[in-house]
Amino acid sequence: MRFTAVEQLKAHARNVADSLPAGGKMISVCGGSGCRASGALEVLAAFQEALAALRKNGASSAQVVLKETGCHGFCERGPLVVIRPGNIFYQRVGPEDVAEIVAKTVLKGEIVESLLYKDGEGPVVHEEDIPFYKHQTRQVFGDNGYISPRSVDDYLGRGGYQALAKVLESMTPEQVIAEVEASSLRGRGGGGFPTGRKWRSCREAAGERRYVICNADEGDPGAYMDRSILEGNPHRVIEGMIIGAFAVGAGQGYVYVRAEYPLAVENLRLALSEAREAGLLGENILGTKHSFDIKISRGGGAFVCGESTALMRSLEGKVGEPRTKHIHSVVSGFHDLPSNLNNVETWANIPLIINRGADWYTRTGTKHSKGTKLFSLVGKVVNTGLVEVPMGATLRQIIFDIGGGIPAGKAFKAVQTGGPSGGCLPASMLDLPVDFDELSAAGSMMGSGGMIVMDEETCMVDVARYFLGFLVEESCGKCTPCREGIYQLHTILDNITRGLGRPGDIERLEALAETVRDTSLCALGKTAANPVLSTLRYFREEYRRHIEDRQCPAGVCRALFRYDIDAELCTGCTRCARTCPQGAVSGKKKEPHQIDPAACIKCGICQDVCRFGAVIKVPA
Amino acid sequence: MSKTVKLTIDGRETAVPPSTTVLEAAAGLGIEIPTLCYHPALSPQGSCRVCIVELAEERNGRTRSWIDAACVCPVVEGLTVQTASPRVRRERRRIVELLLSRAPESEVLIDLARRTGAEKGKFVSPDKGSSNCILCGLCVRVCSELVGVGGIGMAFRGIHRQVVSPLGQAASVCVGCMACAYVCPTSAIESALKDGRLSIPTWSAELEMSLCSSCGRPVAPKAYLEKLKQDVNLREELLGLCPECRRKHVRISSGEYGNTD
Numbered sequence: 001m002r003f004t005a006v007e008q009l010k011a012h013a014r015n016v017a018d019s020l021p022a023g024g025k026m027i028s029v030c031g032g033s034g035c036r037a038s039g040a041l042e043v044l045a046a047f048q049e050a051l052a053a054l055r056k057n058g059a060s061s062a063q064v065v066l067k068e069t070g071c072h073g074f075c076e077r078g079p080l081v082v083i084r085p086g087n088i089f090y091q092r093v094g095p096e097d098v099a100e101i102v103a104k105t106v107l108k109g110e111i112v113e114s115l116l117y118k119d120g121e122g123p124v125v126h127e128e129d130i131p132f133y134k135h136q137t138r139q140v141f142g143d144n145g146y147i148s149p150r151s152v153d154d155y156l157g158r159g160g161y162q163a164l165a166k167v168l169e170s171m172t173p174e175q176v177i178a179e180v181e182a183s184s185l186r187g188r189g190g191g192g193f194p195t196g197r198k199w200r201s202c203r204e205a206a207g208e209r210r211y212v213i214c215n216a217d218e219g220d221p222g223a224y225m226d227r228s229i230l231e232g233n234p235h236r237v238i239e240g241m242i243i244g245a246f247a248v249g250a251g252q253g254y255v256y257v258r259a260e261y262p263l264a265v266e267n268l269r270l271a272l273s274e275a276r277e278a279g280l281l282g283e284n285i286l287g288t289k290h291s292f293d294i295k296i297s298r299g300g301g302a303f304v305c306g307e308s309t310a311l312m313r314s315l316e317g318k319v320g321e322p323r324t325k326h327i328h329s330v331v332s333g334f335h336d337l338p339s340n341l342n343n344v345e346t347w348a349n350i351p352l353i354i355n356r357g358a359d360w361y362t363r364t365g366t367k368h369s370k371g372t373k374l375f376s377l378v379g380k381v382v383n384t385g386l387v388e389v390p391m392g393a394t395l396r397q398i399i400f401d402i403g404g405g406i407p408a409g410k411a412f413k414a415v416q417t418g419g420p421s422g423g424c425l426p427a428s429m430l431d432l433p434v435d436f437d438e439l440s441a442a443g444s445m446m447g448s449g450g451m452i453v454m455d456e457e458t459c460m461v462d463v464a465r466y467f468l469g470f471l472v473e474e475s476c477g478k479c480t481p482c483r484e485g486i487y488q489l490h491t492i493l494d495n496i497t498r499g500l501g502r503p504g505d506i507e508r509l510e511a512l513a514e515t516v517r518d519t520s521l522c523a524l525g526k527t528a529a530n531p532v533l534s535t536l537r538y539f540r541e542e543y544r545r546h547i548e549d550r551q552c553p554a555g556v557c558r559a560l561f562r563y564d565i566d567a568e569l570c571t572g573c574t575r576c577a578r579t580c581p582q583g584a585v586s587g588k589k590k591e592p593h594q595i596d597p598a599a600c601i602k603c604g605i606c607q608d609v610c611r612f613g614a615v616i617k618v619p620a
Numbered sequence: 621m622s623k624t625v626k627l628t629i630d631g632r633e634t635a636v637p638p639s640t641t642v643l644e645a646a647a648g649l650g651i652e653i654p655t656l657c658y659h660p661a662l663s664p665q666g667s668c669r670v671c672i673v674e675l676a677e678e679r680n681g682r683t684r685s686w687i688d689a690a691c692v693c694p695v696v697e698g699l700t701v702q703t704a705s706p707r708v709r710r711e712r713r714r715i716v717e718l719l720l721s722r723a724p725e726s727e728v729l730i731d732l733a734r735r736t737g738a739e740k741g742k743f744v745s746p747d748k749g750s751s752n753c754i755l756c757g758l759c760v761r762v763c764s765e766l767v768g769v770g771g772i773g774m775a776f777r778g779i780h781r782q783v784v785s786p787l788g789q790a791a792s793v794c795v796g797c798m799a800c801a802y803v804c805p806t807s808a809i810e811s812a813l814k815d816g817r818l819s820i821p822t823w824s825a826e827l828e829m830s831l832c833s834s835c836g837r838p839v840a841p842k843a844y845l846e847k848l849k850q851d852v853n854l855r856e857e858l859l860g861l862c863p864e865c866r867r868k869h870v871r872i873s874s875g876e877y878g879n880t881d
Contacts, residue, residue, distance in 0.1 A: 304777075324688075326693060477777050480715050482778075483755070483779060486779075487779040518686075
């Protein structure tokens with residue numbers, strides 16, 4: 001159906017709102033990339049089969065709607081299935097569980113206890129009562145569990161495109177910009193630049209055409225917030241972009257998305273064509289004078305292409321390399337024309353701000369960071385997944401209340417925020433309220449929202465080495481400090497972890513890090529030293545132990561420890577000797593065993609298999 | 621537009637047109653800032669970072685200071701520039717030391733090291749062969765911007781970055797003008813004349829030379845002369861001569877080309 005007037009769209013939206021008939025049930029199967037990886041599509045197929053059989057037998061009078069949705073966030077417990085209404089939450093569902101879910105929950109409203117979420121306390125039935133969800137504020141991400149990303153009607157039914165209707169019906173571009181400015185929304189891609197101010201600069205810049213661009217080049221290891229928004233709710237991003245285009249006066253938009261995100265590309269492509277058919281994109285949107293369309297451009301996965309000027313070069317079909325930003329891309333960007341670039345999550349916030357108003361929006365958050373922020377909580381944390389919290393939530397709330405703390409009773413050591421060029425914050429910073437300015441002041445950064453939790457078995461020198469290694473490969477190589485400096489920083493770190501650290505290495509790292517930070521051309525280089533500087537700031541002693549004592553306190557750096565067998569604990573069960581791939585363990589039955597350091601490759605299998613804790617790490 | 625921008629460089633006030641860069645404004649005062657990837661005839665790219673300067677700007681009663689490359693930084697009213705502050709000297713020295721790790725034999729770098737106090741061997745050398753290339757990109761820019769050929773480009777990322785011909789093979793568009801070698805600050809582009817052919821191993825190129833119609837010595841690559849014929853309005857008989865014979869020819873003739881030398 002093609003809407004040719006705003007009123008038509010609103011009437012249709014009223015019709016499709018809450019389309020579930022009385023007594024009806026919706027089975028929401030998470031089809032996000034995480035749940036798909038753990039078998040969600042098989043679960044979905046099993047539901048399809050079961051429901052088809054049901055219909056054939058005429059057994060069900062109630063209407064049952066099966067929905068493959070985007071990511072629900074709780075990836076740790078996938079595949080996830082939620083039965084609505086009632087939000088009965090089943091986790092780690094396999095195809096074999098489907099028959100029981102249909103027979104009991106869908107048809108009779110009974111609970112399948114074995115599939116419920118359990119932690120220390122008793123089982124939890126409802127989605128909203130699970131600690132992981134209970135402490136979140138899911139105002140951007142929450143619709144994911146209710147809609148099919150492939151249905152514009154689903155989005156309309158949840159209030160979608162109402163912000164666009166409001167804008168086209170009753171607002172001028174100036175009013176839209178003023179509202180976004182009043183919301184204090186700051187760019188969610190990492191820079192935290194005020195979105196409204198960016199829009200105003202773009203609108204005021206001279207140029208025969210203007211562009212709006214969506215940055216979906218999410219490249220931080222372990223981060224998948226933007227991916228999951230695009231996969232699960234692409235219309236929300238499209239709506240934000242149409243409104244942005246109206247505000248800045250753009251006729252063409254682009255989504256620059258990684259080719260490694262096939263599901264995001266597929267769902268976005270479907271959503272764009274649906275939006276076009278509905279008259280929400282193209283000439284004279286909803287019968288108004290606003291014309292705008294969006295193209296998808298798939299990026300090859302270079303990390304630097306998330307940088308605005310590099311992204312625009314890449315979009316032009318050239319090599320994605322940054323340029324100096326003395327002239328901002330809102331003035332001269334894509335094809336040297338005014339181009340307004342915002343990240344996926346920023347665009348997804350726009351409909352909310354227009355619908356609820358800046359006054360409402362600014363009630364959430366801290367003084368200088370308003371609204372919510374999505375984080376991908378990964379690493380050594382019990383509840384891996386995507387979380388959305390108000391700006392100002394503390395690291396402790398995110399990692400412990402929502403994330404459930406550290407698995408296997410281990411101690412928290414650090415959390416890395418802001419992607420590869422973010423920083424590592426120690427336990428003493430757990431009560432830090434998370435917003436743009438607090439994270440920067442602590443030596444880390446918001447970045448796009450990656451959050452990697454590390455436990456006591458993590459070596460911070462090794463972590464810095466890992467991230468610098470990533471950046472060695474991802475620096476474009478255009479400017480000297482980034483190209484050569486990161487390589488040299490990595491070389492020094494690599495040497496330290498291999499037991500080749502020299503006195504003065506810490507000072508060398510600090511001096512060089514300063515050069516890379518202060519003299520690099522773009523933000524990649526300017527922030528690349530953060531992993532080194534923040535670990536030096538909070539874990540200096542660990543560096544010193546590596547360099548001076550040739551010891552890795554966390555027992556990670558292989559060159560700095562060897563495996564040994566505690567003769568008092570060893571029972572001579574021979575298990576380690578039988579498992580060792582190198583034949584490095586010897587000893588008689590029922591007598592303490594020994595490890596030959598010359599033959600040992602430090603794979604750690606002996607320690608894994610020992611049931612008596614007799615295999616220990618000792619300084620090499 | 622007679623409007624000018626006032627700024628202070630190393631304590632000296634100056635007024636320059638708005639589109640001037642800090643590097644140009646400094647040059648106007650006779651203040652030399654070292655550069656490697658800069659050439660007045662080419663677009664600046666601000667990549668070698670040797671020309672970094674310390675900038676300070678007062679806004680709303682607060683002074684903001686930062687480091688930037690002078691070759692790409694446009695002048696701003698009231699800007700204060702320090703081209704050799706202790707901080708600039710320290711960072712510039714380290715940048716030269718980083719470049720030296722890549723091209724320790726480069727004469728221009730050794731000279732720059734002497735001027736900046738940079739030491740050789742401060743950093744390990746990345747494994748990148750024996751070339752003295754410092755990836756300033758002047759060759760790439762001259763080839764595309766001035767010659768209009770675009771026969772070479774940057775390939776690979778980060779520490780693996782290289783200037784290459786297409787897929788490492790001879791570019792069909794290369795005319796052998798050698799402008800790349802002319803602008804290269806570290807003489808990293810090799811070429812040799814052998815058996816009537818110009819060989820440029822750096823670009824895997826071999827070009828046939830045109831021989832002087834008068835003395836028979838090699839003049840220039842045939843492809844280059846063809847390009848000149850199209851680009852420059854010169855009489856064909858002159859293009860066929862080597863520079864020496866051309867001079868003789870011009871002296872003999874009416875003086876029509878007296879100024880071409």
